[in-house]
Amino acid sequence: MFGVHLGWAELAAVAPVAEAAALAAVRCDHEDAWAHAALGSVCFSTRRLADALSEFEQALALNPNFSLAQGYYALALSYAGRSAESFEAAQRAIRLSPRDPSLAIYHGIAGYARFTERRYLEAIALAREAIRHRGDLTGAYRVLAVSAGMTGDSLLAETALGELRRTQPNISLHWIATQLPWANEADRDHYLEGFRRAGLR
Secondary structure: OOHHHHOOOOOHHHHHHHHHHHHHHHHHOOOOOOHHHHHHHHHHHHHHHHHHHHHHHHHHHHHHOOOHHHHHHHHHHHHOOOHHHHHHHHHHHHHOOOOOOOEEEEEEEEHHHHHHOOHHHHHHHHHHHHHHHHOHHHHHHHHHHHOOOHHOOOOHHHHHHHHHHHHHOOOOOHHHHHHHOOOHHHHHHHHHHEEEEEEEE
């Protein structure tokens, strides 16, 4: 499901297989935090945010030190419009596992939370940190592009958009509007405006 969010895989092709596997894992062991995190990822990508939050919360209740579940919980919180909680959850994921292979994701999520709060310079700094850890993370380039767009830094926006197109060639305003699971239109419109100002069509 990670690949779906990053624009590397088609939701319609991946979601049914992923959901069947996640449900089977939960049936096999309802106390397996990984199973609940997997199901939460499917729910997130298929726009069932309340279910996603519930599954991530269950995973964290079973294993409070599960940094990946904490990071994905932060992502779901951000799309649910709960930016402050999202930022704190991303920071917990970073503290839990400061050398985690998914550290770039946690910084990118924290950056998106700051973007939604209109704290664009902090969002830019966090997106750059995410990119430093992983140079192909489309989510971080998205945050960098929209934040630069909103601050009027056209050079940075152009550079970020170029890198985003390298890592996600199919990126478009239509893809953004239809593929990401916002709970409210205001957050979606804010993101789209950042992309328009960055030069995405």
